[in-house]
Amino acid sequence: MGGATMTEAEAPEAEATRATTIVDCDVHPLIGDVADLRPFMSTRAVRRVFGQQVQVYARDPNRSPHPTSGLRLDARTPSGGAPGSDPAFALEQWIDRYEIAAAILIPVQAGVVIPWGDEEVGVEFLRAMNRYFLERWTGLDPRFRVTLSVSPYNVPAAVAEIERHADVPGIAGVFIPAAGVGLGRSHYFPIYEAAERYRMPIVLHPTGAEGNLAEAPRLAGGLPDTYPERHAMLLQPGQAILASMVFAGIFERFPSLKVVLSEYGTTWAAPMAWRMDNAWEQGEGSLAALPLPPSHYVNRNVRFTTQPLDEPPETAMLHEFLELLDAGRTLMFSSDYPHWDTDEPRYILNSRLPAGLRTRIAVETARECFGDRLGLEAATA
Amino acid sequence: MTATATAERHSVGAVEEFEEGRFRVFEVAGRPIGVVRTGEGFFAVRNRCPHQGAEICGGRVSGTMLASAPGRYRYSDAEPVLACPWHRWEFRLHDGASVGPVTNKRLVTYEVEVEDGEVYVKLRARRKG
Numbered sequence: 380m381g382g383a384t385m386t387e388a389e390a391p392e393a394e395a396t397r398a399t400t401i402v403d404c405d406v407h408p409l410i411g412d413v414a415d416l417r418p419f420m421s422t423r424a425v426r427r428v429f430g431q432q433v434q435v436y437a438r439d440p441n442r443s444p445h446p447t448s449g450l451r452l453d454a455r456t457p458s459g460g461a462p463g464s465d466p467a468f469a470l471e472q473w474i475d476r477y478e479i480a481a482a483i484l485i486p487v488q489a490g491v492v493i494p495w496g497d498e499e500v501g502v503e504f505l506r507a508m509n510r511y512f513l514e515r516w517t518g519l520d521p522r523f524r525v526t527l528s529v530s531p532y533n534v535p536a537a538v539a540e541i542e543r544h545a546d547v548p549g550i551a552g553v554f555i556p557a558a559g560v561g562l563g564r565s566h567y568f569p570i571y572e573a574a575e576r577y578r579m580p581i582v583l584h585p586t587g588a589e590g591n592l593a594e595a596p597r598l599a600g601g602l603p604d605t606y607p608e609r610h611a612m613l614l615q616p617g618q619a620i621l622a623s624m625v626f627a628g629i630f631e632r633f634p635s636l637k638v639v640l641s642e643y644g645t646t647w648a649a650p651m652a653w654r655m656d657n658a659w660e661q662g663e664g665s666l667a668a669l670p671l672p673p674s675h676y677v678n679r680n681v682r683f684t685t686q687p688l689d690e691p692p693e694t695a696m697l698h699e700f701l702e703l704l705d706a707g708r709t710l711m712f713s714s715d716y717p718h719w720d721t722d723e724p725r726y727i728l729n730s731r732l733p734a735g736l737r738t739r740i741a742v743e744t745a746r747e748c749f750g751d752r753l754g755l756e757a758a759t760a
Numbered sequence: 761m762t763a764t765a766t767a768e769r770h771s772v773g774a775v776e777e778f779e780e781g782r783f784r785v786f787e788v789a790g791r792p793i794g795v796v797r798t799g800e801g802f803f804a805v806r807n808r809c810p811h812q813g814a815e816i817c818g819g820r821v822s823g824t825m826l827a828s829a830p831g832r833y834r835y836s837d838a839e840p841v842l843a844c845p846w847h848r849w850e851f852r853l854h855d856g857a858s859v860g861p862v863t864n865k866r867l868v869t870y871e872v873e874v875e876d877g878e879v880y881v882k883l884r885a886r887r888k889g
Binding site: 447451452453454719720721722723725726 | 811812813814815818819820843845846847848
């Protein structure tokens, strides 16, 4: 027998993905101690946040935390830090190990920056986060691509932040931590205009504040009682975002804008699009003002990510849903590293998804969506 | 760590080298195998979660809430379970069966023998030749 180092079952799986470039569209970096933002903030802001304790950052936003931790238990950093707080360890444990060519960083901490105590400082706090991730993460390795966190409340500040980073290498897109205001509202138009102009996809993702903070998206039916209840309902904000943006004509106003709905689920999207089409066909006025059916815009402008992949009892059932979603065009791989429900790339790409869509989902759709903002060309040049 | 082989029985160290509830992972005949000491004795499992392949021995060993009735939580530490550090799927250390069960797949388990203060993992003859 001898001392083979890889088990028989693993070998073919590993082989199949090795040929495929993988873009991971959802990786979460964490600022383990927000005091580390001090060097990136003005003296005034440091004094306001850390001296006078002005509440712009909700330290513990979650009224229904995961019962055994929302993070991977094996992803604590070598120095004992929280998972996601050490970029060098993330490289070792995730990027290098799974041969990820580019990782879209989504800093969900931005979702609990609530600026009302001092709005200017709230904006500066987000700006400091962006500078922190660019320097500490992308500066360490260009495979880390940052989504810029911008305030959903202060639109001029958000636009200024986008413009400031238009040509900064390492920026993948714009992360708007969803607020309790529909994303189709005209309030947001300047953000979409800037994002479209600089070819930055808008990335949307749950932050944990849903149903917890007054300013965050509410969940239908009232406050959830437990973590599983809240987690199962996270598709609700995704559906609300989609309906709001489509019916407001965002994709007619900004035809080349890309919106990534990350971690909101996927199997609901096709039936939702049919439902919207049905409403559109019968509508008058504002609905009929859309020249094309909603499903057209979903397919052209909206992209979804795989994690957490719905796992029906039979893989064939999942494949049917993916076909309805036109997944070869609309779906991109994501892991959610280092959160508790991280999806393993080989398992997802080789064992759960249709083989014919593997490279589309692993890399090609992401390349179309983010373009050269993934830095793939530079990496292979 | 590399195990010392004697026929199909592989020594993985002395009893006192094992801290209760904490896995030590060895490569035994090319297989990554974790060995843990618990109040119920020693257990050995393949360091690979049958769900998505995570290194499961980095997870938690403890009792668990048994399925009972809605709103009732019945804790049992009668037999230890191992929870995967990723999705927290739990497997019984005795036989590798999923708690719940949430899956029909089993964690691969191995027999452990303790003799004269030494811990041995026994590999089953899985293949001929």
